[in-house]
Amino acid sequence: MSRDASKRGTPTRLFRHSGVVECEVDDQQDLTTEKRAFLSLAMMKGVGFHTLWQIAESQRSFQSVFNSSGEDLVQLLKSRGARLPNSSKADWKEIMSSLARSVDQLEATFQASQIQIVLRSDESYPRTLLHLDDPPHWLFVQGNTEVLTAPSIAIVGTRDPSPEGLWLAEYVGLTLRHWGRPTVSGLALGIDQAIHNASLAAKVPTIAVLGTGITVDYPKNIGPIRKKIVDAGGAVITEYLPGESYSAINFVRRNRLQAALARALIPVQWKERSGTAHTVRFAAGLGRAIAGLRLPTWDPRSINLPDGRGPRHVFTVPGQDEAFRAFVEKSLSDDLLYRQTSFL
Incomplete structure (x- = not known):
């Protein structure tokens, strides 16, 4: 799990924030009180992913925590791993006022x-994530939340594909x-971006799962493809806080979301010691x-x-094309308690 001290984008004195791709959208409702409390805690200096996760695991609402008196709030956050600076009552009043702005x-x-x-209690939360031992308590979603609950196919692979992999x-x-x-x-370089672009060309929605915060431009200059994904009815999602940068453990945890969201996985080109292998x-x-998938050679x-x-099978393509398509097609309509079935 990402710790509070994990690598992040550069914070201001009180909160983390960086630029994000803007899209043409309809007006949205304001944040609920619970989500605003969550965001307020997330933006406090010294509070991070681990602290918020511990609060959620304790089944306390973020609103009840945030509405605690100053001293009680500080002690509660510190008991859950937060590294808060020492502040006087006057400082704390200014901190809370600045935080609200x-x-x-x-x-x-x-x-x-x-x-x-999207909180775990929301109707738009994808229920397939609950199959995980540690489903996210929250998601940041840019774009269409409805696509997250549709039967989908995860397609992943190496960042450095060969011509055969491409x-x-x-x-x-x-x-x-x-x-x-x-x-x-x-959304990584290589196979992942090839699949997102192929999805856009095929006019099917695509979901990009990030290993960073929703406001982070990673990989660098990824804004145009993110905008295309959102404009085409897809979504960009993450469980990491705004401004949180990448780390090895963040990518591993990201990979569990890719697997859980989808009903079928197609690993295109990968090594046994890699993110795709996770x-x-x-x-x-x-x-x-x-x-x-493998080539005849x-x-x-x-x-x-x-x-x-x-069910699992390695298909040789070209050659076993019909079997491959049927295997994936059945997995999209089958119960997630799969039965072994032959397609050859």
Whole structure:
């Protein structure tokens, strides 16, 4: 889990914030009191992901915590890992006043950029994430929240694909219209971005799961593709706080969300020690269908899928094209308590 001291974007004195891609959107409702309290706590200097997670795990509302008296609030936050600066009562009053103004500013940015906070109690929260041992207590979602609850296909792979890997990504991309379902990937360079672009070309929504905060420009200059994803009815999502930067553990935890959101996983090109391998293992543990791909020239032993509760098969393409399409298509309509089925 990301700790409060994990790497973040540069904070101001009291809060974290950075630029985010703006999209043309309709007016949205103001944040609920609970979400505003969550955002207020998240923007306090010394409070981070770990502290907020501990509060949520204790089943206390963020509103009840934030409405505590100054001394009680400080002690409660410190008991959950926050590193708050020493402040007098006068300082604390100014801090809370400045914090309120900062939350107003960030809320306005969220509205202009079509960003919503989705809590686990919200109807728009994707229930498939509850299959995880540690489902997110919150999500930041830029774009269409409804796409998160549709049956989808996770398609991931290496950041440094070979020409053969790019061919496989293009092959899968050309099949997306056949399934007509949203895709899930990680917005990383290489295979992930190839799949997002192929989804846009196929006119199917695509979901980008970030390993950073929703306001972070990572990979660098990713704004144009994010805007295309949102404008096309897709979504960019993360559980990390605004301004929070990347880390190895953040990407691992991000990968569990990719696996849990989707009903099927297609790892395109990957190594056994890689981020994609983490996603494959998460999918296997969750009972998701896994469709591995190999070219006829590849060693049959080059792709090994882990044991899991769901169906899995490595397909040779071209050659087993119909079987591959049928395998994925069935997984999209099947119960998530999968049964082993032969498609060959």
